[in-house]
Amino acid sequence: MYRGELGTYAASDRLRVALEGGVVKYYRNSVVLYTSSVAPQYPLLVDTSLNGLNGWISNVVISGNLSTGGCSYNAVTDFSSTQNPTGSWRYGYKASPGAAFTKYPSSSAPWYDLAISDLYNLPTVGSPSDGLVFMHPGPQGQQTIVRWTAPSSGTFNISGRFEGIAGGHATTDVHVMHNSTSLFEGYVNGLGSVVPYSMQRTVTAGDTIDFVVGDGGNAYWSDSTGLGATITGQSVAQGGSGTSIQWLVTDQLGTPRMVFDQTASLANVKRHDYLPFGEELFAGTGGRTTAQGYSVGDGVRQQFTQKERDIETGLDFFGARYYASTQGRFTSADSILIATQKVLDPQQWNMYSYTRNNPVRFTDPTGRYVCSDGKRCEQFEKARQEALKSKDSEALRAARAYGDPSKKQADKGDNGVYVGFADNLRGDRAGTVERRGTGIELDSNSPNGLRATVNVTIKSDQAGNEEVIAHEGSHVADKQEFVNAIGADGNMDKANPLNITLRQSEIRAYKLSISYAQRGDQTLNFGPCGMTKECKFPPSMMPALRDQQIDDLLRSQYKNLDTVIYPELKQP
Amino acid sequence: MKRHLAIITLALSLSSIGGYGEPAAKQNSRVLNLCELVDNWKTYNRQKVRVRAVYEVGAEQTWLYDPACRNGEAVTDVSFQQQVKGAVKRLDHIAAKDRRAWVILEGVFYGPEPFDNIDPKLPASIRERLEKSDKRYGHMDSFDSMIEVTRVVEAAKVTDGPRASKR
Secondary structure, rough: OOOOOOOOOOOOOOOEEEOOEEEEEEEEEOOOEOOOOOOOOOOOOOOOOOOOOOOOOOOOOOOOOOOOOOEEEEEEOOOOOOOOOOOOEEEEEEEOOOOOEEEEEOOOOOOEEEHOOOOOOEEEEEEEEEEEEEEEEEOOOOEEEEEEEEOOEEEEEEEEEEEEEOOOOOOEEEEEEEEEEOOOOOOOOEEOOOEEEEEEEEEEEOEEEEEEEEEOOOOOOOEEEEEEEEEEEEEOOOOOOEEEOOOOOOOOOOOEEEOOOOOOOHOOEEEEEOOOOOOOOOOOOOOOOOOOOOOOOOOOEHHHOOOOOOOOOOEEEEOEEEOOOOOOOEEOOOOOOOHHHOOOOOOHHOOOOOOOHHHOOOOOOOOOOOOHHHHHHHHHHHHHHHHHHHOHHHHHHHHHHHEEEEOOOOOOOOEEEEEEEEEEOOOOOEEEEEEEEEEEEEOOOOOOOOOEEEEEEEEHHOOOHHHHHHHHHHHHHHHHHHHHOOOEEEEEOOOHOOEEHHHHHHHHHHHHHOOOOOOOOOHHHHHHHOOOOEEEEEOOHHHHHHHHHHHHHHHHOOOOOOOOOOOHOOOO | OOHHHHHHHHHHHHHHOOOOOOOOOOEEEEEEEEHHHHHHHHHHHHHHEEEEEEEEEEEEOOOOOOOOOHHHHEEEEEEEEEEEOOOOOHHHHHHHHHHEEEEEEEEEEOOOOOOOOOOOOOOHHHHHHOOOOOOOOOHOEOOOOOEEEEEEEEEEEOOOOOOOOOO
């Protein structure tokens, strides 16, 4: 950290040291005085000294939600040839699943153990290439491991991906483990196969997070897997003299209502109360007093539903829009004009309203899909944005189903939709939609606490094809609408009619695909319909004939059409 | 000397990256017929197998069927690894023209095994149903088994008249 002259200060001048985006900045009266080029180390230590006569420091604050992260560890950028014996990252292997971790005996990268080499293959952790750490399982079932050791206690977001980067012969099994507890398991199925993961974990100092690659149980150890891993979080700062830490205690909406200092003493608590739509109630209202902790400045910007409140305007930043809590309305219209869900719900007709005017129950998270291939993701998102401009409500529904793109491989804000690209879709296949895991999981941001988990795979050369993206997005929307209609208690009475068949889902998707082609005044040809004719859809086609043609297409080119989209949740 | 050792190390590492020395896999070298495979899925689950069947290409699905198995129904989803060995070009050529071909495929088979990692915090009614259900595969989860192909051992035109799979 910077140690030097920080200027002369008059009474009531304010020096602020902030950790912003992992960079330490010094402010004097809100003006950046100095930006440190030295990366902070964790746990954070704040130490100060004064050279001026009669000077004193008060209210040195490290503020903010302690889960938002500032410290960051990255398996790729932190990779080192020399840190294996010490430091946060270590490289090693397990002789078999469940065995003890053995650090590689080699002295520099790539890390390996020649003693268990079969001449051609050996368990290895190698230098990063293309943004991924090279990992290779051993020839006798050894699992190779990249291990992160927590330098301090705290809650950390752990995210990244495993990806097949060489070989491509068979499957490798991949795991993320906290000490001996499995947090994540998956399989990388050859070259280009991407397995993203994302989780949050509270650890104590010295705990280990292992990123593990095995041979998939098939003894095809010539496969290699890349690892991308980012661990971010907020360690507990250990303050020196005059340092304070603030703990935020939230309500059911995530709104910080009580702010404790590091002593956790009620005597020093600051309190925040809000009206239902987010307008803050200060001391002097309804018996609230400063002695109780109201209207005591704490500098915490995360306010109503934990969104950041702009100090100058008083508006809350919700990602896509700003929200005025004093009015209970967004300051701009919803960018999604028409969607089936909205048409059926009058509370959503007002484009400026907040959470269906039910702010006590709902929040307004920004749903995000996770995309795993930068360049193609850009093409994909560009095409999705085009679909969002469409006047076709079905196209909007499909584009909206993906949500907004996530800037991370995976984060807590994702909406369960993962988008990837592949070259191994054969025939005319341009995209596919498959469940991930059980296809349904808990989501604290969702009104019913649930969300659909979906993997969308688009053929690489179709990454920017709006029609393909819309077609698959229509399937995604079908799955989401079913899951969203399930009651918070698991009741599926309302959801059951939305557990539609593959036939129904394809008919809806094909109508959308055909509308795209006809919009461009083109004849769409989906190939054989039965043994002789072809399924052609010219622009002037009558709807009844179109529907018949779609039916013919499905009969000839699809199987198991009567399977519903969630067979295991189908009502008897 | 140290430099010499470093070069050896690098060579060994690169050879492993390149995938040389592919071992004998744990696999059934015998070619199974389709019903033998899916009717005994627990035996072959997650195993490398060789299976003979008719491969058929749809708009968003690819599958296997056999006129002699389950009345010719489409039985198993077919997924290809990014790099597939063997007669891939021949298979693609035949499938582009005829949309189906007799094949012997080598790959890892996945059967209707139970879900793993069901979140215990899911509502009981959902959790209990998932616990009683099995994994599904392919586009829109429309098949209850899948073969992930690593090698096309053989591919031949369908000349003896099996029609497109039923159902």
